[in-house]
Amino acid sequence: MAPSNLQSRSTSLLPSVWGWLRRNLFSTWYNSLLTLISVWVVYQGGRGLWVWMFTQAQWTVLQVNLRLFLIGRFPIEQIWRVWLVAVIVAAVASFTAGIIQLNRRAVIGVGVITVAGLGIVPLVGGQVPEILWVLAMGGIVIMNLLLGPRYATYLPKRLLSQGLPLLWLLTLFVVLWLLSGGWGLSSIETNVWQGLLLTLLTAVISIGLSFPLGVLLALGRRSSLPVVRALSILYIEVVRGLPLIGILFIAGVMLPLILPSQIRMDDVLRAICGLTLFSAAYLAENVRGGLQSIPSGQIEAAQALGLSPVLVLGLIVLPQALRSVIPAIVGQFIGLFKDTSLLSLIGLVELTGISRSILSQPRFIGRHGEVYLFIGLLYWLFCYLMSQASRRLERQLGVKGH
């Protein structure tokens, strides 16, 4: 047995590659035909892009405007605040990642991408302080990722599971404080929140708010109180019947009419309201699917143990229901993230908005390809990170299901 095994392993690599090709790409005549057509299409498309990227494209538009893309017209003398925000978020994120022990490769990948991405800053003419910020961030991230497993063993597990959400909440408030000022910092109007910074802010806050609202609506839709149920259904069906852009306009035009006139609602806040209200309706339907998949025996068993309705919901029903709809929920969040690009139509200068304003500068007229390719990559990067995180979460929780 052993010798023949050795022999088959020592055969050269080439036949196995050929074998793989035969099996997967050229197994039948139509399979071969499809393979050839695909190769030709990819080649044609790829060659066009390749040629354009290296001969016609003028990438200076990105180099010159990098700061605009990332943070828009945030006052330059206050820029340390943005850097501080970036460092804090990177620290908390890598701390979290280290503790829940994301798989090594993913962690290293994310770390490298982030640090390398920010490493562009010095390359495009950053000054010494900026390079120091990047170094600080990289150092903290790497330290957290490496020490994560240690934290997990030394800090009590319950403290971590309850402390992490609180830590993130705290982080959010600190970030908002740093960006808007007050309490000792000079205040900054939200209309200079722009670029990727604004995209991330609106997306993260809308996601954070629409999740609990969506769960409440889903529960409301299954409530035994007729009024609650009717209102939930009405809300969900009305919102799902409207296009997001319509809701954003309504939030912009109608909310000021409904609210007392003393309260002047901030544009960013209005956009977040619109996104949240819109996303919550879809989330509610996803969560409802999860709730329906819980067998009634689960609820009866919990009731029979003397658990109150709130405990049955919180300990038995929701954990299982949400777990089963993680992919759908994350899909919804990814959609929401990309939908923030619509905010440029109601006057917010987020990533898409700032791109349009850059493209209207006389110097960069006609540089659409470069700009949209770049922001497309940025959108993709964050969506990809979300979907990876969801797959990771699913796998971690999924083992327990069966």
Added chain:
Amino acid sequence: MSATNPIIVATDVQKWYEAFHVLQGVNLTVERQEVVVLMGPSGSGKSTFIRTLNALEDYQQGQIIIDGMELFPDLGNIEAIRREVGMVFQQFNLFPHLTVLQNITLAPIWVRRWPRPRAQEMAMQLLERVDILEQAHKYPGQLSGGQQQRVAIARALAMQPKIMLFDEPTSALDPEMVKEVLEVMRSLAESGMTMVVVTHEVGFAREVAHRILLMDQGKVVETAPPEQFFQNPQETRTKLFLSQIL
């Protein structure tokens, strides 16, 4: 057995599903430490009745008193009564997202407000009692049916109930696993637990039950000690039923 201080008193319990009269006046008195087995054909209302005893089902007429507390058709003391009454289901109904240990400690921690270490210590004792100590950190999906049902029994016992209800606890099990579950139930009965058991396991009923009830069409047709129930039934309905299952 001295009939002085019964723990369950059900009097003329009636229930309707829409127009269907599923419980047509069920009477049952169970003494402390008594083991009562409910038998009867499918659809006779056994499950429905046993589930009224911990208010998983409501009823429209009659009265149920558990350990001195009256179960009103809709009431605030449901949870107080459910704490005293453990239940084991045909389909186990373990919580798949929690480990065996977490399944058992859940209610003591959240309902009885026990500190976690104390709950875990008791859970380990219970697991030893049902003979699956080594499975404590597995998830229910990783256990055999017989093991799952024993965990379910341990989970119910963790609330230190005064009464245990069993609704066909072995019907969903492969034959070779029935015995291990019945063994656990038998030793529970020997320890003095008050039990109401719906089952078709004749051997168990014969050896463990103090009384056997036959239900048919929403009524208790006959009540008798095991020897009499099997050897010398009084009602024709009972004779017919026994001829079908024996």
